[in-house]
Amino acid sequence: VYTSEFPPFYVTVDIVVLCVDAGELKVLAIRRPDDDEHFPGAWALPGGFVDIDEDLAPAAARELEEETGFRAELEDLHQFGTYGAPDRDPRYDRVVSVGHLVVVPEALPVRGGSDAAHASWEPVAALLDGGHGAMAFDHRQILADARDRARTTLRQLAALPEHRRMAAQLLPADEFTLSELRAAYDAFLGERTDAANFQRKVKGRVVLGLERYRAGPGERGRPAELFRVMAPDEPVRLPRAEHP
Amino acid sequence: VYTSEFPPFYVTVDIVVLCVDAGELKVLAIRRPDDDEHFPGAWALPGGFVDIDEDLAPAAARELEEETGFRAELEDLHQFGTYGAPDRDPRYDRVVSVGHLVVVPEALPVRGGSDAAHASWEPVAALLDGGHGAMAFDHRQILADARDRARTTLRQLAALPEHRRMAAQLLPADEFTLSELRAAYDAFLGERTDAANFQRKVKGRVVLGLERYRAGPGERGRPAELFRVMAPDEPVRLPRAEHP
DNA sequence: CCAAAAGTGTTATGCATACACCCATGA
């Protein structure tokens, strides 16, 4: 038991873990038990208390690893907002939660563990529509804010380092085709982007061609070139003009 | 004295109050006493503890009013980041601070009051350069983040409502000339924008012409049209093409 | 050959920039 001279606040991190699974944007969500006092059967985001000697981002990284075993770099955890309405958590007096966004390359198997027992990957669109069952606390707003942040990051070419960092988390392999990458972008952005324009948009800015081609059997159509994501500080290398 | 079952966190709001004064971007800063234990003579940002039944934005609004008497709408308080490094405040175990940005129309006289006693308007550039004396805690980073947020908001035409809200706070009068507005933008953005391009950028998107002209005596040159900021939800009204 | 997928060409549009130029006033 601790004592303090000011009203005690609980500080938590809520973590929005997004991935593309089966062409759909999904989030790691935890189903509250059916006999939960306040939000029976509702979906919630993973999260937890910040340790006494822990900064915010490391707390989010720890939560992520506890739930999925996935270790993220601190730079890949994007703080997008802090939520502190007095009544946002009916279980305690005051819980202020710092929202963090993480993009992971695939729907990692959820680890067995405390609250991870009822964790699963759920479609973001369904959770935000509300048709998939309500979300607990203010987690619907938090999820919406996180998705907006991801969309803004992937749309903007201006903030190249953050864009590249997120792009590098979209796919499980280091080498990939532009179709695979574009499918991931589309799942995040919720739209079908033009394949031709996508090439010009990312080539030399976000990814670089390796001049190697996918030889996989059972592939139909022309073999695709393999690409890799550029390092955050790598200079832009636009391909020379092609029709002078 | 309060008790809790978890380590006690203190939650505060730090508030970055920006205004344009004498053509320069300034921030409301508080000078710590010369006999301060940890940061003697350093500049700090105003801030304070969140009350037990208070949301974050209202806490920032309350702080602002206590320091300056200025009442801001909650929508004009922009939360830009939360800071929670374990050692960021040497006076307490854990202080997590939620940074809020407010733009005010003029360098309001600072109210006498508790910590407001040593408050004044200081140039942002000097504080960030460090040549003006160091800042306490992590307030230099907080100030830098706040200025970045303001610059991003005023540069982007995409997020029109937030842009308009901030633009409406830049100038003390409801009606103004584009030169006056542009001077305020320039102070925020730290650059001299082209007067001609500025007109096309904001006309119909951020401001609307009133078809009235400034008649003031002692003015040199052609009288300028008066403008007002558009409401956040007002539709864009581009002037018809002028040279078909 | 044909379908499918990868990638290029072409064109239009909107926005940002730079800068030349005209307009309306006070002195």
Place this chain on the structure above:
DNA sequence: TCATGGGTGTATGCATAACACTTTTGG
């Protein structure tokens, strides 16, 4: 009249978008 500041015209470059077209494979 001239200097001053307000405002328009015009050209260029870049990002986006839409879509026709060529290339290279498997069946």
